[in-house]
Amino acid sequence: MISLPPSFIEQMTAQLGEQAAPFLASYKQPRTQGLRINPAKVRTDELGRIQALFGLKPVEWCETGYSYPDTARPGKHPYHAAGLYYIQEPSAMSAVELLNPQPGDIVLDLAAAPGGKSTQIGAKLQGEGLLIANEIHPARAKILSENIERMGIANAVVTQSAPDPLAAKFPAFFDKIMVDAPCSGEGMFRKDPQAVEEWSPAHVAMCAARQTDILQAAATMLKTGGLLAYSTCTFNEQENERTIAALIGQYPAFTLLRTERIWPHLHAGEGHFVALLRKGSESGGALPATSVRAAAASPEARAAQRGPRGVATAAARRGGPSRPEEEAIRLFRDFAAEALPGLVLPPGEPLLFGEQLYWQPAAVGCPFDRGSLHGLKVLRAGLHLAEVKKGRVEPAHALALALPQDAARRALDFPAEAAEIERFLRGETLAAADAGWTLVTVDGHPLGWGKQSGGQLKNHIPKGLRRVR
Numbered sequence: 001m002i003s004l005p006p007s008f009i010e011q012m013t014a015q016l017g018e019q020a021a022p023f024l025a026s027y028k029q030p031r032t033q034g035l036r037i038n039p040a041k042v043r044t045d046e047l048g049r050i051q052a053l054f055g056l057k058p059v060e061w062c063e064t065g066y067s068y069p070d071t072a073r074p075g076k077h078p079y080h081a082a083g084l085y086y087i088q089e090p091s092a093m094s095a096v097e098l099l100n101p102q103p104g105d106i107v108l109d110l111a112a113a114p115g116g117k118s119t120q121i122g123a124k125l126q127g128e129g130l131l132i133a134n135e136i137h138p139a140r141a142k143i144l145s146e147n148i149e150r151m152g153i154a155n156a157v158v159t160q161s162a163p164d165p166l167a168a169k170f171p172a173f174f175d176k177i178m179v180d181a182p183c184s185g186e187g188m189f190r191k192d193p194q195a196v197e198e199w200s201p202a203h204v205a206m207c208a209a210r211q212t213d214i215l216q217a218a219a220t221m222l223k224t225g226g227l228l229a230y231s232t233c234t235f236n237e238q239e240n241e242r243t244i245a246a247l248i249g250q251y252p253a254f255t256l257l258r259t260e261r262i263w264p265h266l267h268a269g270e271g272h273f274v275a276l277l278r279k280g281s282e283s284g285g286a287l288p289a290t291s292v293r294a295a296a297a298s299p300e301a302r303a304a305q306r307g308p309r310g311v312a313t314a315a316a317r318r319g320g321p322s323r324p325e326e327e328a329i330r331l332f333r334d335f336a337a338e339a340l341p342g343l344v345l346p347p348g349e350p351l352l353f354g355e356q357l358y359w360q361p362a363a364v365g366c367p368f369d370r371g372s373l374h375g376l377k378v379l380r381a382g383l384h385l386a387e388v389k390k391g392r393v394e395p396a397h398a399l400a401l402a403l404p405q406d407a408a409r410r411a412l413d414f415p416a417e418a419a420e421i422e423r424f425l426r427g428e429t430l431a432a433a434d435a436g437w438t439l440v441t442v443d444g445h446p447l448g449w450g451k452q453s454g455g456q457l458k459n460h461i462p463k464g465l466r467r468v469r
Helices: 008-029 043-055 090-099 118-127 140-152 163-169 192-199 199-221 241-250 291-297 299-306 322-337 399-400 419-425
Strands: 033-037 058-060 062-068 085-087 106-109 130-134 156-160 174-180 222-233 254-262 272-280 348-353 356-362 377-380 383-389 392-395 409-415 435-441 443-455 456-461
Touching: 033 043, 033 090, 043 062, 043 456, 062 090, 085 118, 085 383, 090 118, 090 174, 090 222, 090 254, 090 272, 106 118, 118 130, 118 140, 118 174, 118 419, 130 383, 140 156, 140 272, 140 377, 156 356, 174 199, 199 222, 199 241, 222 241, 241 254, 241 272, 322 356, 322 383, 322 392, 348 383, 383 399, 399 443, 409 419, 419 443
Parallel strands: 106 130, 106 174, 130 156, 174 222, 409 435
Antiparallel strands: 033 062, 033 085, 058 062, 156 377, 222 272, 254 272, 348 356, 356 383, 383 392, 435 443, 443 456
């Protein structure tokens, strides 16, 4: 039984009335476990097997979301390393479902770590459009980048910035913005005892003030007609309804379209608050709030938001690729012609950071180019293709996880229960007869690179991602 702060009990009793007793009693129950299937990797014929493997039960508000029993351990399974799913508390899945990104949208996840909502957005974009996932804290931004990499999302850029510098860089730029705001964490109490210890009325007030600042930056970055989803994993009205009311008071062009609350005593989840708003014209008032999902999904609406079709070539884009980048991408294409004959890069252009070659995504009608990231700290400038040095190409781990198995000329596949899979995830060498760069896969899903030579497959999983015995 969690020992709840007396002030929290008083707050929720005043807020919920007769519903306070069952709400507070929910803290006697075990927390809810959940995961979200990655539709870019899991085939329809595989889903039933994964459901049976972990005892999954569907989450009513998320088509790809499932809960699972405490006895299941999906995080330890090789499928997790292959990015077939993301472990995420079920109620947290509701925010992106309400925002409803569509393929081709230009989307910002402003406070994105550890990556649950960013990877959910990335899945909905289906490789089209652009996602900028931002996190101000360095260690959390690194985890965010690793999760986007693991899920194989190629059209995402990860930045590490405070909201205001980002807003100065991208005014009226995004079709949709997700603000999963740092909060007092009342919905984390069953999961994290430290959240209980840190909670106080003063902490709630501090969080509300910080949330207001973050929302002001988000308001600047959203296009007219764009959608903003604001979410917290907390229950009090000060961080939720009152924060949204303050935003609308400051920016009357915003219209509140819908709010959703998930309560732990009513639903299978730890609890969440989501508000969906539309930004109207500053002069003409708010745009009509009818059928936001239908409007967001229509090709006409998306075209109007993004402008005329057509993607500029790399040479026509501001600055164009440098000679080192041109040489690096030439070497990479030579490598791909031999090792990855099935590789098809999405719209974009090469970017070289030292010896690291990235493929920066481009989106139809979006003025995002190599100059767009100047002055920002960038952890991931798109898809990491390779390390290129001294005329030699070493393919990146991120590239392996973004590939279909049949893209590689050489692939070494093992079933999930094979001892070779566990050895490979620990960074060990495997036996192999062929020669050259090889994609190691589990039931057809890439786990990483190995390089075959002399009857052995040298392991190229990054040391920081290798499992400990």
